[in-house]
Amino acid sequence: xxxxxxxxxxxxxxxxxxxxxxxxxxxxxxxxxxxxxxxxxxxxxxxxxxxxxxxxxxxxxxxxxxxxxxxxxxxxxxxxxxxxxxxxxxxxxxxxxxxxxxxxxxxxxxxxxxxxxxxxxxxxxxxxxxxxxxxxxxxxxxxxxxxxxxxxxxxxxxxxxxxxxxxxxxxxxxxxxxxxxxxxxxxxxxxxxxxxxxxxxxxxxxxxxxxxxxxxxxxxxxxxxxxxxxxxxxxxxxxxxxxxxxxxxxxxxxxxxxxxxxxxxxxxxxxxxxxxxxxxxxxxxxxxxxx
Ligand SMILES: Nc1ncnc2c1ncn2[C@@H]1O[C@H](COP(=O)(O)OP(=O)(O)O)[C@@H](O)[C@H]1O
Ligand SMILES: N[C@@H](CCOP(=O)(O)O)C(=O)O
Numbered sequence: 001x002x003x004x005x006x007x008x009x010x011x012x013x014x015x016x017x018x019x020x021x022x023x024x025x026x027x028x029x030x031x032x033x034x035x036x037x038x039x040x041x042x043x044x045x046x047x048x049x050x051x052x053x054x055x056x057x058x059x060x061x062x063x064x065x066x067x068x069x070x071x072x073x074x075x076x077x078x079x080x081x082x083x084x085x086x087x088x089x090x091x092x093x094x095x096x097x098x099x100x101x102x103x104x105x106x107x108x109x110x111x112x113x114x115x116x117x118x119x120x121x122x123x124x125x126x127x128x129x130x131x132x133x134x135x136x137x138x139x140x141x142x143x144x145x146x147x148x149x150x151x152x153x154x155x156x157x158x159x160x161x162x163x164x165x166x167x168x169x170x171x172x173x174x175x176x177x178x179x180x181x182x183x184x185x186x187x188x189x190x191x192x193x194x195x196x197x198x199x200x201x202x203x204x205x206x207x208x209x210x211x212x213x214x215x216x217x218x219x220x221x222x223x224x225x226x227x228x229x230x231x232x233x234x235x236x237x238x239x240x241x242x243x244x245x246x247x248x249x250x251x252x253x254x255x256x257x258x259x260x261x262x263x264x265x266x267x268x269x270x271x272x273x274x275x276x277x278x279x280x281x282x283x284x285x286x287x288x289x290x291x
Pocket of ligand 1: 084085086
């Protein structure tokens with residue numbers, strides 16, 4: 001038997017649409033695997049009632065098939081599905097690490113990225129790696145085509161998750177098909193600033209580099225209260241605010257000393273907009289861990 005704790009992730013970070021991602025130290029999924037003749041899946045935890053246990057429809061079924069590693073897979077969900085916090089990626093990455101160890105496949109974390117990405121294809125139709133890369137490698141990751149670059153980073157963040165469901169598919173359908181050259185230049189400047197901020201562990205640069213004018217405003221429309229939550233987080237001292245993943249979670253880097261204050265301000269602002277929410281006081285952290 002093998003057990004893995006796999007982290008939530010936030011992919012995009014505003015300026016890095018479909019490219020940037022970070023692993024978060026909470027929330028997490030716990031994935032437990034035991035050898036079996038065929039793959040079966042058992043789900044518990046937050047939102048598990050909405051997740052199919054059929055291996056054809058659950059992301060971990062595809063990962064087990066890719067690794068030719070049939071198992072009884074138990075997943076205790078800590079990362080709510082359709083959250084914008086890489087819920088499916090946490091399970092995919094956790095299963096990839098656990099099954100790799102269970103069957104002694106000897107694959108590196110980098111080699112597991114495309115395998116875990118096949119799990120993502122079950123949900124979104126695309127084997128995108130921007131969530132599974134940080135879930136496997138930890139820190140800040142850059143997914144570009146088949147190549148992934150990872151750097152360690154330690155940035156305090158608040159990830160505030162409202163009681164709204166936004167499917168990744170729906171949130172992708174509102175992304176504009178084109179952007180002006182002015183907006184492209186602005187995004188490149190922001191993305192470069194964010195990457196430097198991650199390398200320097202500087203939350204101010206990371207927050208500044210999240211500014212993006214094409215994808216984020218379109219998706220913010222799907223999140224009741226987004227503008228008020230953004231303003232409240234900035235007033236409370238956040239260095240920047242953006243939509244986490246495809247939403248509805250909203251993410252805000254900040255100094256550790258004002259993280260609690262930022263978290264409270266975001267929850268209060270959602271409440272004023274009539275939406276319940278939960279704020280995770282978290283940080284950029286390590287990838288999936290065997291224990
Ligand atoms: N093991 C799993 N964990 C989470 N979601 C899963 C899993 N297997 C299949 N799904 C499906 O994936 C969808 C949620 O994934 P996704 O939209 O990527 O969430 P998030 O925005 O949190 O990353 C839901 O439709 C859910 O039923
Ligand atoms: N780059 C993708 C990431 C989706 O992440 P999720 O956590 O919302 O599944 C996108 O922005 O569509």
